[in-house]
Amino acid sequence: MHLSEPLKWTFQIANFLILVGLLVKFGAKPFKEFFLNRHNRVKEQLEEADRLVSEASAMKSEYEARLARLDSEIDAFKAKVAEETARESQKLLEEGRAFAARIQEQARMTYEQELREVAGKVKGEIAKLVMEKAETLVTERFGKGDNDKMVEEFIEKLRSLN
Numbered sequence: 001m002h003l004s005e006p007l008k009w010t011f012q013i014a015n016f017l018i019l020v021g022l023l024v025k026f027g028a029k030p031f032k033e034f035f036l037n038r039h040n041r042v043k044e045q046l047e048e049a050d051r052l053v054s055e056a057s058a059m060k061s062e063y064e065a066r067l068a069r070l071d072s073e074i075d076a077f078k079a080k081v082a083e084e085t086a087r088e089s090q091k092l093l094e095e096g097r098a099f100a101a102r103i104q105e106q107a108r109m110t111y112e113q114e115l116r117e118v119a120g121k122v123k124g125e126i127a128k129l130v131m132e133k134a135e136t137l138v139t140e141r142f143g144k145g146d147n148d149k150m151v152e153e154f155i156e157k158l159r160s161l162n
Contacts, residue, residue, distance in 0.1 A: 066073070
């Protein structure tokens, strides 16, 4: 069964129109959103480019102005550096003086401490010699009997406490 040529063309056109209708019904919104998003992105990029061009132009003007007054800025910079150098030198001198004063104070404190240590050692040595002399005198003056008597008195006192 052969369809006639015009009927065949009619079916093909109808199929095509149905396909186009389905594409329009179901695809129009996504295509519209796609192209709208694309349009918005291109518009944003153009606006960003315009903004960047404006910024670049402003920066160019600023740098041209700075170049025009560069000599005065260099002179001001030199003066500022000289002032800061003088201030830093003064600060270093003050710190050096303060450091020297701290060293002198530390040396004085060390001297006093060593003096106290030596005095303490001398006093200890004197005390030792006095104790040795006192021990010698006590042993010479107290005999064996005095020692035994003192031990017995001590033992009696201990017994009376219990």
